[in-house]
Amino acid sequence: EIVLTQSPGTLSLSPGERATLSCRASQSVSNSFLAWYQQKPGQAPRLLIFGASNRATGIPNRFSGSGSGTDFTLTISRLEAEDFAVYYCQQYGSSPRTFGQGTKVEVK
Amino acid sequence: QVQLVQSGGEVKKPGASVKVSCKASGFTFMSYGISWLRQAPGQGPEWMGWTSGFNGNTKYAQKVQGRVTMTTDTSTNTAYMELRSLRSDDTAVYYCARDRFGERNFDIWGQGTLVTVSS
Numbered sequence: 001e002i003v004l005t006q007s008p009g010t011l012s013l014s015p016g017e018r019a020t021l022s023c024r025a026s027q028s029v030s031n032s033f034l035a036w037y038q039q040k041p042g043q044a045p046r047l048l049i050f051g052a053s054n055r056a057t058g059i060p061n062r063f064s065g066s067g068s069g070t071d072f073t074l075t076i077s078r079l080e081a082e083d084f085a086v087y088y089c090q091q092y093g094s095s096p097r098t099f100g101q102g103t104k105v106e107v108k
Numbered sequence: 109q110v111q112l113v114q115s116g117g118e119v120k121k122p123g124a125s126v127k128v129s130c131k132a133s134g135f136t137f138m139s140y141g142i143s144w145l146r147q148a149p150g151q152g153p154e155w156m157g158w159t160s161g162f163n164g165n166t167k168y169a170q171k172v173q174g175r176v177t178m179t180t181d182t183s184t185n186t187a188y189m190e191l192r193s194l195r196s197d198d199t200a201v202y203y204c205a206r207d208r209f210g211e212r213n214f215d216i217w218g219q220g221t222l223v224t225v226s227s
Binding site (some may be wrong): 089 | 142151152153154155161169170203205211212213214215218219
């Protein structure tokens with residue numbers, strides 16, 4: 001199965017700053033079938049990005065995704081108060097579908 | 109609106125079984141499938157399996173194969189996940205999620221159900 005490694009584990013930033021989150025796969029993710037989710041405490045994950053770079057319905061354009069092969073990035077252009085959360089990547093290019101261990105974006 | 113509403117938390121003893129429900133609304137249930145995932149404290153989600161809302165076909169992760177059964181009831185637009193022979197490491201929040209063909213991302217999630225396995 002594909003192992004996804006996210007870095008950093010924790011990102012300490014201030015509102016208005018740019019956040020860059022990394023997701024590296026143990027083998028190539030076919031067709032760039034990679035998604036990103038946001039999870040806040042006590043809530044279910046919310047789909048942000050699918051197909052590596054496509055925003056899900058209702059997701060603000062400050063969220064963007066890029067990458068292919070084994071290296072993917074989620075960028076939040078300017079952090080707002082509601083963006084402080086844990087972010088997970090998920091690959092669906094091969095079975096079983098797997099998730100990374102998460103990156104926590106916290107207030108500096 | 110499109111939503112999945114899950115049943116409430118459960119406390120079970122090791123060796124017991126648990127059955128969690130997931131009621132769908134706001135979309136055509138038979139046009140989609142439902143995946144079940146779980147998340148242990150501090151971990152990323154783990155996919156457990158998928159069931160079709162159209163014909164009840166299932167796919168299960170190897171880790172839980174043999175202990176899990178996923179079903180749907182199209183008369184009530186409800187999906188069910190039963191996990192048997194519970195162990196302490198099955199303690200987690202269990203989620204259902206909309207998943208059209210059982211092979212892509214998860215676009216709508218239930219609120220989660222905490223299952224605690226403890227003697």
